[in-house]
Amino acid sequence: MALRAEEAVQLPTTAYAVLGLLTFGPMSGYDLLKLVEKSVGFFWAPAKSQVYGELKRLAHAGLISERPVRQEDRPDKRLYRLTARGEAALRAWLDSPEVEPDVVRSALLVKLFFGHRADPEALVALVERCRSEAAARLASYRRIEREMAGRDEFFFPYLVLRAGLIHERARLRWCREVLDAMAARGSRPGEPSGPVSRQPAATAGRRPALGAAGPPTGGADEGRTP
Amino acid sequence: MALRAEEAVQLPTTAYAVLGLLTFGPMSGYDLLKLVEKSVGFFWAPAKSQVYGELKRLAHAGLISERPVRQEDRPDKRLYRLTARGEAALRAWLDSPEVEPDVVRSALLVKLFFGHRADPEALVALVERCRSEAAARLASYRRIEREMAGRDEFFFPYLVLRAGLIHERARLRWCREVLDAMAARGSRPGEPSGPVSRQPAATAGRRPALGAAGPPTGGADEGRTP
DNA sequence: TCCAACCTAGTCCTAAACGGACTATATTTC
DNA sequence: GAAATATAGTCCGTTTAGGACTAGGTTGGA
Numbered sequence: 001m002a003l004r005a006e007e008a009v010q011l012p013t014t015a016y017a018v019l020g021l022l023t024f025g026p027m028s029g030y031d032l033l034k035l036v037e038k039s040v041g042f043f044w045a046p047a048k049s050q051v052y053g054e055l056k057r058l059a060h061a062g063l064i065s066e067r068p069v070r071q072e073d074r075p076d077k078r079l080y081r082l083t084a085r086g087e088a089a090l091r092a093w094l095d096s097p098e099v100e101p102d103v104v105r106s107a108l109l110v111k112l113f114f115g116h117r118a119d120p121e122a123l124v125a126l127v128e129r130c131r132s133e134a135a136a137r138l139a140s141y142r143r144i145e146r147e148m149a150g151r152d153e154f155f156f157p158y159l160v161l162r163a164g165l166i167h168e169r170a171r172l173r174w175c176r177e178v179l180d181a182m183a184a185r186g187s188r189p190g191e192p193s194g195p196v197s198r199q200p201a202a203t204a205g206r207r208p209a210l211g212a213a214g215p216p217t218g219g220a221d222e223g224r225t226p
Numbered sequence: 227m228a229l230r231a232e233e234a235v236q237l238p239t240t241a242y243a244v245l246g247l248l249t250f251g252p253m254s255g256y257d258l259l260k261l262v263e264k265s266v267g268f269f270w271a272p273a274k275s276q277v278y279g280e281l282k283r284l285a286h287a288g289l290i291s292e293r294p295v296r297q298e299d300r301p302d303k304r305l306y307r308l309t310a311r312g313e314a315a316l317r318a319w320l321d322s323p324e325v326e327p328d329v330v331r332s333a334l335l336v337k338l339f340f341g342h343r344a345d346p347e348a349l350v351a352l353v354e355r356c357r358s359e360a361a362a363r364l365a366s367y368r369r370i371e372r373e374m375a376g377r378d379e380f381f382f383p384y385l386v387l388r389a390g391l392i393h394e395r396a397r398l399r400w401c402r403e404v405l406d407a408m409a410a411r412g413s414r415p416g417e418p419s420g421p422v423s424r425q426p427a428a429t430a431g432r433r434p435a436l437g438a439a440g441p442p443t444g445g446a447d448e449g450r451t452p
Numbered sequence: 453t454c455c456a457a458c459c460t461a462g463t464c465c466t467a468a469a470c471g472g473a474c475t476a477t478a479t480t481t482c
Numbered sequence: 483g484a485a486a487t488a489t490a491g492t493c494c495g496t497t498t499a500g501g502a503c504t505a506g507g508t509t510g511g512a
Contacts, residue, residue, distance in 0.1 A: 079437035094344035118320035156341035170396035
């Protein structure tokens with residue numbers, strides 16, 4: 001039966017990531033999870049339950065085949081292998097112009113955004129940790145980069161690694177910038193360290209987009225708990 | 227009743243984001259959603275249903291209060307206001323050293339990682355679009371930056387905006403780098419330019435592609451065959 | 453003038469995704 | 483000898499995303 005494009009398109013990206021990893025050979029769910037950790041895990045990290053779930057669905061849909069394997073010394077397992085339909089579905093997805101937009105979720109930025117309500121020292125500690133973790137990841141990426149550079153077999157993984165590298169470097173710079181800014185502000189004479197009490201209505205008629213966050217209530221919202 | 231620290235800690239980050247936004251004044255769910263879009267939405271963008279859900283839970287938990295408001299010309303609404311307990315919970319969260327680690331999900335990187343199976347032109351088109359979108363966001367951030375720079379009321383939002391700026395600039399550089407690399411590779415003499423049907427056989431005698439070559443790994447040492 | 457689009461203010465449902473607890477056996481490490 | 487780690491999963495509850503649906507009011511354009 002021919003593969004109609006529509007059939008495949010409905011799968012979530014995680015399913016295609018699984019198909020993609022199975023192009024490297026047949027694997028169990030357990031193998032797959034370990035592989036995810038070492039490969040796409042830094043920009044696509046499905047939960048364990050998610051991976052096992054996708055394997056079931058993909059097998060049921062005929063995009064991968066399932067073969068039980070008996071083992072003596074360790075638990076039995078099921079080996080999954082990409083089928084022709086699965087390859088076609090993967091290829092169709094790869095070549096389609098649709099891409100789920102990138103998502104960034106940063107609780108650190110949320111905390112920082114409300115920094116006027118927080119203890120400055122606690123914030124600094126958070127950013128410090130962010131900085132040191134970014135530095136560690138960066139160092140690790142650099143090691144890997146040296147191994148992959150110039151090797152054509154790693155052309156695409158290398159490009160992806162470069163994204164990680166550039167991203168971590170940027171984050172590192174940002175952390176330092178923030179720490180500097182907070183240090184400078186913290187040492188400023190005559191500045192009350194208490195929380196900011198009000199925002200100005202200066203940008204009233206405009207579209208203040210990101211940071212403005214002005215109280216949208218025209219006024220009279222100043223009253224505290226009744 | 228005194229607020230024990232443990233009670234608050236269990237809430238998801240989204241709940242604290244809601245509490246944080248309510249520090250700008252009482253709001254309806256609808257207002258909140260609009261505010262999210264203009265403020266934390268770039269690094270924390272809960273779904274509509276999520277926001278309404280959190281409001282219910284927070285009200286039930288006494289961290290915010292709910293007041294119905296009759297309206298003639300438009301649908302009735304409910305105004306939510308931070309309570310003292312809510313403020314305490316927010317403050318406790320802000321000051322706690324726990325932060326949910328940042329999450330990045332990039333379907334584009336997934337596609338690129340499996341680029342050896344894809345049509346190079348389709349990949350280029352994806353990265354092109356990524357580049358132009360990043361450029362647009364960057365321009366928008368720069369406009370906002372000009373409005374916020376130097377204003378102390380915007381100290382923290384400004385820091386957050388800087389993260390967006392630096393991040394987008396980094397992404398832009400990466401996109402250009404990738405486009406260059408793919409152009410160079412595409413024009414290489416003797417290189418088949420059609421859709422890649424198989425992996426390059428350069429690793430002839432070795433273990434199949436990835437096992438030896440965990441791409442952007444970060445954690446434990448790897449890159450060696452067991 | 454009429455229709456389409458958009459704004460306000462939500463509800464409801466499905467599906468996706470996370471994270472951890474739990475089972476079970478085998479090997480390795482202290 | 484106990485504790486940790488590796489293998490290979492299952493199961494459950496919670497968090498998120500995302501869109502369909504309701505419903506009245508306003509605004510804009512043909």
